[in-house]
Amino acid sequence: MPDEKRVRVAIIGATAYTSRETIRWLLRHPQAEIVALCSRRDPQPRIDEIFPELAGRLEVRCEPIAPPALKARADVAMLCLPSGVAMEHAPALLAAGLRVIDFSADYRLKERADYRQWYNRTHTDPENLSHAVYGLPEFHRAKIRSASLVANPGCYPASAALGIIPLLKAGLIDPQDVIVDAASGISGAGRRPTPEHHFPERNETFEAYQVGNHRHMVEIERTLDPYVRRGKSSVVFTPHLVPMQRGIFSTIHLKPLQPVSLEHVMQVFADAYQDEPFIRIRPALPRTADVARTNFCDLSARVVKSRIVVLSVIDNMVKGASGQAIQNMNIMFGLEEKAGLA
């Protein structure tokens, strides 16, 4: 493909699971190439030592995060760093002229007070925060196109927002009475071993965690707020852990403002997402397996007594992280939105 445009990608924080997933997708992307893997480690590892599956495919040694050195080689930096660390590195990358897609939460919450409250630290890069675009293409595509800094959405918020916003925009539901029970595979917890995610502690068990105090609760609310006619949204969010690798299943309970039929609900979804390449509206109940290793969000709904129950399913590592980031990259660089995501 000699004449075609190729986006040159630097992955920053290359030893994270989200980096691995991004690498997997980019290795197949016909119009992108990985030009640098940067990490904070010393000494720098070869990436196939960290992820043996990359043997023979990408045997590159990681390098320090040096924005000036990346300037000439890369068009975009994918930041796979933890929240709090990302905002230490984004400013220099942006200053060096790279566009940045940040996987962390650092640029998702516009209100610094929210950030301080939920992340227990002061935001150190308010300037870039002010122009960062929340990377949910289904609702912010135009702004993403021209953004220099995209805040890639959290996995739970992506799944929840896609299942709620159309009904909220249609004025069908009470934004102050939203309940989201979500269940996630364990890859979402990252690569660092912890007692809670030690195999014998995580296998063959199911549990809720951070009930009422998970940081994604406020992110869901802030993502919904622009579509609330009066006041703000109020979401009760309860995440759970499922002993499996991937997938997020959100069971969303919404209060219709007046009686509504399932047909109407499904039509609202169908209309909202008719041109969307990655949203599938399905009559049947979805499974996380149906979207595993794809960038799809599968949506279905039921009306049960006085509630609309929306079922929204994504792969937390794809539409909830790396696939979403590549979709955003495709938009930012004028590529076909599905490029590399088939």
Added chain:
Amino acid sequence: MPDEKRVRVAIIGATAYTSRETIRWLLRHPQAEIVALCSRRDPQPRIDEIFPELAGRLEVRCEPIAPPALKARADVAMLCLPSGVAMEHAPALLAAGLRVIDFSADYRLKERADYRQWYNRTHTDPENLSHAVYGLPEFHRAKIRSASLVANPGCYPASAALGIIPLLKAGLIDPQDVIVDAASGISGAGRRPTPEHHFPERNETFEAYQVGNHRHMVEIERTLDPYVRRGKSSVVFTPHLVPMQRGIFSTIHLKPLQPVSLEHVMQVFADAYQDEPFIRIRPALPRTADVARTNFCDLSARVVKSRIVVLSVIDNMVKGASGQAIQNMNIMFGLEEKAGLA
């Protein structure tokens, strides 16, 4: 233990998973013995052919279900038959003088109209239905003691009811706005292979099923109704499947009638269950692993915005089936309630 009373148990429907679990527990019960395993199969299998783990422990051949022949040998029949089949066999067993603990749904719903609506058939044993006792010891212990027929609760209803009734009795919550999202291990689906529970289809996936039309929804409501001051309860119940063997996790969203503190909620639970041998009120969030292979129900709660979120966890095969049945048996026969359930 020569002088002690020993309850003689016949298990009917001996090749079911609930039978296997009941056998496991009874083999260790110091005051009970298995005197017959009855099945509808022809030819009758040896039970260790069906469940190889029983080799060398219970190598008994199953026999037909013949109530008169059981009369002299057994005190109680544990009915591990499917709903619809149980009520074909219970009358003769009761007539033969055995006490009956029924694992099916046949005697759980007092209103025959409910049964017809949710189970799509006419109840054929209204006489015994009228005096059957719902076997939730924490709320019906006295009636269980003298019951000849106990309807062992469904797994989801047991988990949900234990997390809701105390708050309902205390008048703290709106009985018309109850949301139960529950997740179950796969043993609850029974032993018959189906496409949905074929290992490659069930492993590494999470999904909701029978959203808004699961039969346990009405059972939960009917279990709550006696504690509703005016009218009836209304429950939105959504079950999910987790790729693991055992356990039910219920995330219950309740609407306080007025603002309430977590301390108050926990105190209500503590008071309600202070003498209960199998209910553990826990400040920390429970996991299904904490109750696996025990008869415990672990309860915790959080107050999130305008909701009480109750987390109620049981082993679906124990407190949700066989352990519950043995607890009921112990009560019925005057044994120590924890006998055989340590």
Added chain:
Amino acid sequence: MPDEKRVRVAIIGATAYTSRETIRWLLRHPQAEIVALCSRRDPQPRIDEIFPELAGRLEVRCEPIAPPALKARADVAMLCLPSGVAMEHAPALLAAGLRVIDFSADYRLKERADYRQWYNRTHTDPENLSHAVYGLPEFHRAKIRSASLVANPGCYPASAALGIIPLLKAGLIDPQDVIVDAASGISGAGRRPTPEHHFPERNETFEAYQVGNHRHMVEIERTLDPYVRRGKSSVVFTPHLVPMQRGIFSTIHLKPLQPVSLEHVMQVFADAYQDEPFIRIRPALPRTADVARTNFCDLSARVVKSRIVVLSVIDNMVKGASGQAIQNMNIMFGLEEKAGLA
């Protein structure tokens, strides 16, 4: 890619797991297209009803297996039918001018006596059997190129043969003392639900099956035999089941004819596979996860006392089935061998 050659593929037996896997890969293959999905079902299903993950991607209705009708539309038929059924359909497909890649065992064993002994039936298509080529590209590439009928290797034999043949060719080991203990994920068992693969029976357990009488034992031997200098090979093959979706791990015990160093063993592998795109020789011990969803075979070895222990790992659905078939297709049609398999 308007000018490029595109191979037109008909998948026969489209509702099998191997078909699903083949579809997944072909949807991404830049030089292949799926032109027909054929099944023996009546009525014919839409493929996304069978595999919901294909919603929005391949919403094609299956059609009957009608070779004349496929003639003008397809270049190659991928036969995902069971052994015994494949040879009923291959002759007509070949007669219609299609090239055929058969996933079943029907054309793998050249000796009809072997087939009769191990598959308990008479081979009904000896003519095509006589010219069928065993599709292990690493050792039969030239013949595959011109073959009209390729017998795609069994998953266990592919994994075992790749780990043994180089050492056999090098004259290092005793062909009469080969022990292969292999462990497989459950997708290998196919889509039909059975008691043994019911989730609660298969989860959280490990077992050997068909010890000494698995049909792949003879296939391994026949694949090794051409490299045996005198007589035939003798393999003791024991397959095991692992509670996971994918992957085959073969632990192969070989008897060196004279003392040998690990370095020498590794060098033999390195030499044998130096130009192979899908074989990775690795110093570290491989995991099935390292090759999951790839067409790689990862090989390592250790010398332990008087044995060479070879560890050979593939994804049973990819290098053990669909990926192998596509690699064969690429060779047959003159495409780049890795096309669509990145």
Added chain:
Amino acid sequence: MPDEKRVRVAIIGATAYTSRETIRWLLRHPQAEIVALCSRRDPQPRIDEIFPELAGRLEVRCEPIAPPALKARADVAMLCLPSGVAMEHAPALLAAGLRVIDFSADYRLKERADYRQWYNRTHTDPENLSHAVYGLPEFHRAKIRSASLVANPGCYPASAALGIIPLLKAGLIDPQDVIVDAASGISGAGRRPTPEHHFPERNETFEAYQVGNHRHMVEIERTLDPYVRRGKSSVVFTPHLVPMQRGIFSTIHLKPLQPVSLEHVMQVFADAYQDEPFIRIRPALPRTADVARTNFCDLSARVVKSRIVVLSVIDNMVKGASGQAIQNMNIMFGLEEKAGLA
């Protein structure tokens, strides 16, 4: 049970998985009681903080390891400490008059040279090592009865030895050509989180580890050696990891000295174990699930070409650790051997 003898048990190293398993069994043991839980932690935790499943059952705070203080309270110490640490504590416990059952490897290898070679340290308690008894009751029952110090066998060696010794004693097999491929659940790896056992790294994968250099290889050999007529045994041992909680499956390849029938092999096993309460000889192939949470070892065999293939299955946490220890305790204290192990 007021008049009955009760063995008083102190568990040393109480926060280990083997301690948890021992506690589970002892809580049900009719003639044993847990009198102390000792740990090296500071501050000492309450055991139900470490293992929430113990809430309401054993809410005891751990205490330092102080042998003199245990003297009056305990009859036996179960040492659940790591190898190397156990021999630091055993001497004082023995000196205080307690009998000791050690779960570590410290007293399993009689030759200090073996210990130094395989455990990379000098044995510091040769005196007690000299009289320690290897706790495999099926072959050392008499010595266990009077032992003050029992070395509880390793999980892999227990499984392997039980499947080999009878055939070795019968003179049927070549002791220099033994191959053991074993697969274990992950609980065997202990409670400390590591990168290799982080859930996303361990789930959905299968692998061999420590091929040819696992410490249990020499333990298997030393356990077989007494039954070798001339020279010593030679075992090629390859352990594997299965993504499940519990269970060890050993596939053992033995070389008959002369042709042998399966019937003869099975008869040798039947004779050897006819009075053993925990060995089940089974014609059908065993599964780890059949012995999960039991103290059974299930054995089967096949004759394949010129090999005997023995399949030996235990629960690594029970017959491979805690159940074995309790069986040893029962023998040491004159209790019924199956007491508490039903």
